[in-house]
Amino acid sequence: MSALMLVAHALTPALRGLVLGGDAEPDHASLSAARELKLEADAAYAGPEQAAVRTAEALGLTAVVEPALRDREYGEWAGRELEELLAAEPERVAAWLERPHTATPGGETENDVLIRVADWLGDLAQRDDRSTAVAVVHPAVVRAVVLYVLDAPAESLRHVDVRPLAAVTFTHHAGSWSLAFH
Numbered sequence: 001m002s003a004l005m006l007v008a009h010a011l012t013p014a015l016r017g018l019v020l021g022g023d024a025e026p027d028h029a030s031l032s033a034a035r036e037l038k039l040e041a042d043a044a045y046a047g048p049e050q051a052a053v054r055t056a057e058a059l060g061l062t063a064v065v066e067p068a069l070r071d072r073e074y075g076e077w078a079g080r081e082l083e084e085l086l087a088a089e090p091e092r093v094a095a096w097l098e099r100p101h102t103a104t105p106g107g108e109t110e111n112d113v114l115i116r117v118a119d120w121l122g123d124l125a126q127r128d129d130r131s132t133a134v135a136v137v138h139p140a141v142v143r144a145v146v147l148y149v150l151d152a153p154a155e156s157l158r159h160v161d162v163r164p165l166a167a168v169t170f171t172h173h174a175g176s177w178s179l180a181f182h
Helices: 028-035 050-058 082-088 092-098 110-125 138-149 154-159
Strands: 003-008 043-046 132-137 166-175 178-179
Touching: 003 050, 003 138, 028 154, 043 050, 050 132, 082 132, 110 154, 132 138, 138 154, 138 166, 138 178
Parallel strands: 003 132, 043 132
Antiparallel strands: 003 166, 166 178
16 A cells, blocks of 8 residues: 545534534535545545445545444444533543543543554555555544554644545555655
8 A cells, every 4th residue: 555545524413513423414515525526546445434435425436334444432422512511511521622541431532543543554554555545534533543643642633623525645655654745
């Protein structure tokens, strides 16, 4: 594998409303914008969320659904709005937001996500070809891969803003991944 482009999936009501987790349908206008961005790749992957799969289709890709590329697991807080959680459990939510090594009740830490995507990147890098891949994923996965490739601490998470349909490219050479600017 020589290059990987990650694309954040189309906007969803959950992203718009700061809902943790879930599997919301993508916004029609955002999917229309994705259709204008046709991409080509030797291989295509998508996280298992509807928004990732539908965005990949809108981009003209036939993607393999990859469970390792799923959004962060939020456990008991899945499907709840951040504002609602802040009102109901302000101390727990504040602690979670301030310490990314903390999991939501029954959920994953940011490090758990980093390890999961790092394992997937390692498997992808084992291929001995010079191919290009595209993966359409939740913005949380894009952030995790950026942090992993840059060897940045999980605390850096809040400094990585990933908007719907944002794309970032990574190259693989001599056993490591690098962020690639065009």
